[in-house]
Amino acid sequence: MGIKDLSDTELISKMKGLDSDDAIYSDVFCQYANELYVRYFSQGYNIARYYGLRNDDANDAVQNAFIKVLHSINGFNLRKEFKPWFFKIVLNCVRDRYRELSRHNHIEIDKIEKISNDSFDKFHIKDTLNGIISKLPVKLREVVVLRVYADLSFNEISEALNVSVRQLHNRLNKAYELIRVSLEEGQ
């Protein structure tokens, strides 16, 4: 069975199974790590972008998250789901970077993007959506990015954010409602 066919848990158990002092710096480990990276970088990147980070910061934050994940892979409990654990770390890194930047005013948090009819063409819609999502309250924003861009189930989000499923439903609905209103106002 090729690396591509392994499930996340199998992949991690292989990475954990490598048995030598420097195992986690070995080429074998590198292969598995690369596979993880290919699988999840794009999702992580989207989370970072829609959370409100710019391209470079998003890249950086997600790469840092990967490094953290690789370092702590031995501590991962194989009986748990991988994705909630992974995206929790990603979200933490993104959140940290975002806070750090907003402290230095590198992110204009209050900047309201003008949504005009023009901005609705294909080219701009991402920016428009980004403008809306990255200005949602953090609690709602985190649920949206995990749900949409990490493609997690409610139970997995619940595990990652430590919030009950019922609350997640409410938050997500509220978030979608806000996004909908913003979009319609822009029309």
Added chain:
Amino acid sequence: MYDNNNIEKLLKENRYEADSPDFFKVWKKFKRHKIEKTEEVYIMGKKNKGARVLVWLLSFMVIVGLAFFAITKINDAKRSEKIVSGEAILVTFVVGNVEISKMGSSAYRALYVDDTIEMGDSIKTGRSSFCEIQMVGRGVFRIEENSDLEIARLVNIDGKIDSRMKLGQGEIALTPRRTERGDTFEVETSVAVAAVRGTRFSVTSDEEGNVSVAVAEGIVEVKPNIASLYQAKEDGLISEGAVDILDKEIVIPVSVNKGEEVKLGKSEVDIMDRAIGSAIREVAQSEGPITEETLSVRTEVETEEVKPSISEKITVKTRENVNREVEVKIEEARTAGNQEEIVRLNRIAVAVAPEKSQRIETSSLVTKTELSEERVRKLDNVSQERLITDIVELVRFRIESQPAGAEVFIDNEKAGITPFSKNLVKGSKIEVKLVKDGFVEFSRIYEATTATMVVRENMVAKAVEPAADVVVEDTTDISETSDVVLVDETEIKETRIMPGDLEWNKSIRFTQDIKSPVVHRNRVYTTSGSELYILSLDGTIVNKVSVASGRNLSAPVIADNTVYMGSDRGGIYAYSLTGEKIWNNDQPGMALYDTSPGAGSGLVAAPSSDKGIKVFTKDGNLKASIDISEQIFSSPVIAANGKMLIYATERGEVIGYNLESGREAWKKDVYSSRIVSPIMGNNNVVAVFERGSGKLTGLNPNNGEIMWTRELAGAARARIAPVETGNRILVIDANETRLFVVNLNNGALMLSKAYPKISSFPYFSAANNTVYVGTANGQLHAYNLATQAEWSGNVGAGVAVVYGDADSAYAVTQSSMVKFFGKEKIVNQ
């Protein structure tokens, strides 16, 4: 134009394309991280780096350890010294919300047992809270609810106790120890001062400032607090020494005896105070500033020339002032018709015009009553016996319970609620009882041995069934740490619990696959390999019995308070509900399918491949032996109150055997394929599931008449055998993605519902009309047949067994047991 669904779709469609994910960069960073790490180690020394690091680390730890030890020891020594000398008061008992503000600070923080209070500190107690503080070897003080108290003085320069506590509001009870050392204890309010030698008494000051002093032992002297004296001192009219002299000379204190309580009104004292204030001003204006000298000189002169002394002058002036004010007020009261006020004012007039002396008598100002029951009870809290005499022998005892908020009874007296702290004398024993609604009462004797005792007790929820069945699990953990993190006990959080929220998850390990469980009286019975497992609903294995080594047991069947099991090699095993063996009958011969016995009405029928079916009574006596030429794959059932045994053969025949007459009563040959699933049923209906076609048939056990049939699409060749609980037949289809619920009595299809891959036997709880299934992706699903409400909970691993009752749902996996809340409720955390 948008709704929530297409919002999600819109968002999903608009993802950013990440720049070609350049893993190599990440890998380089990752490796650099490693190199940085190794370099740190090299700094410590290239050779023997491990040992060098260890040596450094060890010496560092030793230094830190020594320093810590020294600091704590010095602090301890200082602290005990202060406590013994009386410079610090020890907090011995805290219940509820008690706060302290250290001298010079306006911020309050929570007060805990074993804290010390020093001069200048203030204590505040909240509603239904109180605290007990002790001057070790000298006195016990108890500050009741809604009080605030300032420790104004504690010791004087000579090391004698000269304690003065300012009570702003509320109540303080105290017992100073009888002493010849000249210690004084005073409690001051804005209105009165109560001073004491060797008594037990309490002082209360209400919101308006009215004071009452109650005495349980000895005598307490009470007199008004003349604030104007101090004001006069501030104004430069009298000297500091003169204040004390005048304070004694002008007002005669009233003695409050044992069993008496006096009340002193604020308005009386105010009138008196104002009068004295202006009297002092007038006298000081005519005679010059009043000092200790002028006071003593005039007194000497007085004896020869019969000239009034300064203090007499002040008293006279005071009398005039009081009378003037009282006259005006009496006039007012008269026009208003307020008789009480007149009486009160007259009392003030009497107080300033005593017959015997020239001084003002407090006794006329106060009202004396007998000690009320409530006061007696409160004063009993500060008896001499409670006085701790030696600091070293104290043990700090703290009890916590899970859940918190249990009432604590110590030696059968209510002491507070958990978490609860108390100081104990070392070596003493106390009996602690924890009581909380819905939980089994907990009781235990503790001996105060170590310097700090922290115990945590888990309270066991009361079972719905008789309590005799409940095993009280005791997880006492006495830790001997000296550093205890105290939990903030004041904050109470409300949490809404939704169905499907996790209550707990405990790990349990089964060696082999577990069979379809039976739940009976709050116990889950299941078999795994050759072992019978009895689990309690709190997630512990109550008993694990090795029943038939080398054999694989069938799923258990419970009837007549007996657990019956078959095995893959035939035989029948009868065990009690607690797991003791009652009897077994090791029939030889192989059964091809591990078929459970059929039991009920005091009988049990065990099929075996080559010996037909043997029917035993519940005591293990053979009742009937039925020779059958075919193999029996399906569990038989005993119906019609023990009269009929219904079994099915490999050829698809269903046979009713009359156990009373010992003959075959009827035979139905309607099935084309063999019947392997257990026959289900009660005394009136038996249901047979034909695996080949997915058809359920309900038969009358007495005559074999077909009562109903129900075809279930997709249920043919189902792998999970149907189960019957509470007259509901639960069938899982062949794909294991659909659950059917059929009413056993009439064959009505009550539910057909799609699920993700189902991995457990389904369960129906008649208590709340809910079906439960577990899925391979680690979910427990509940569906209420009546309200159609549904919820799910995350178990985390493939679910093998589910079970639920009105309040909770349980899921058992190969390695854990998980409990979920099954009902919405609000709890305090």
